Amino acid sequence: MSENLLHNIRLAIFDIDGTLTEIKPEIRAVKPRLVTPNHLGEQQPIAGVVEGLADLQARGIQMALATNRGGVAFGYNTLEEAQAIAREAAELCGIPDVKIYICPYHAKARGPETNHQFAKEDDCRKPNPGMLNQALADFGLAPHEAVFVGDKESDQLAAENANIRFLWADEFFQMI
Numbered sequence: 001m002s003e004n005l006l007h008n009i010r011l012a013i014f015d016i017d018g019t020l021t022e023i024k025p026e027i028r029a030v031k032p033r034l035v036t037p038n039h040l041g042e043q044q045p046i047a048g049v050v051e052g053l054a055d056l057q058a059r060g061i062q063m064a065l066a067t068n069r070g071g072v073a074f075g076y077n078t079l080e081e082a083q084a085i086a087r088e089a090a091e092l093c094g095i096p097d098v099k100i101y102i103c104p105y106h107a108k109a110r111g112p113e114t115n116h117q118f119a120k121e122d123d124c125r126k127p128n129p130g131m132l133n134q135a136l137a138d139f140g141l142a143p144h145e146a147v148f149v150g151d152k153e154s155d156q157l158a159a160e161n162a163n164i165r166f167l168w169a170d171e172f173f174q175m176i
């Protein structure tokens with residue numbers, strides 16, 4: 001990874017789905033539209049991610065994860081299940097103790113399984129900047145000291161809304 005890319009960066013925040021992990025091929029074969037795992041055991045690290053994160057750790061760069069889990073609002077899983085699945089992603093990627101920010105809200109959640117507690121808009125849901133702002137506050141850092149790495153336009157916009165530099169995941173992990 002080039003030195004310039006991480007100049008002055010003390011915290012790298014990552015999206016999870018499609019950034020660090022992907023659905024296992026055998027699961028994708030039966031659930032082709034699945035992007036976010038709903039159960040433990042459905043995900044695997046994307047090629048190059050484990051090595052890239054180890055490289056960051058060796059440089060002393062702190063890390064955090066920030067993931068939308070609107071499925072909790074829809075009732076696909078409980079907040080505790082979503083947390084366990086996100087923690088599984090961290091473990092698979094070799095960063096088991098990383099701080100994880102989860103946003104369980106979704107304004108369009110509906111249907112009999114809806115968890116009404118979370119069926120609303122919230123500042124944490126990307127592209128809103130809530131989780132990134134919270135990470136900056138928790139780590140005691142200014143926006144210019146952090147970078148957000150993601151795979152979707154909502155990630156890019158969240159970074160923009162938090163005044164944090166954004167990098168696309170595929171580019172980031174290819175720069176090793």
Ligand SMILES: [Mg+2]
Binds near residue numbers: 150152
């Ligand atoms: Mg993603």
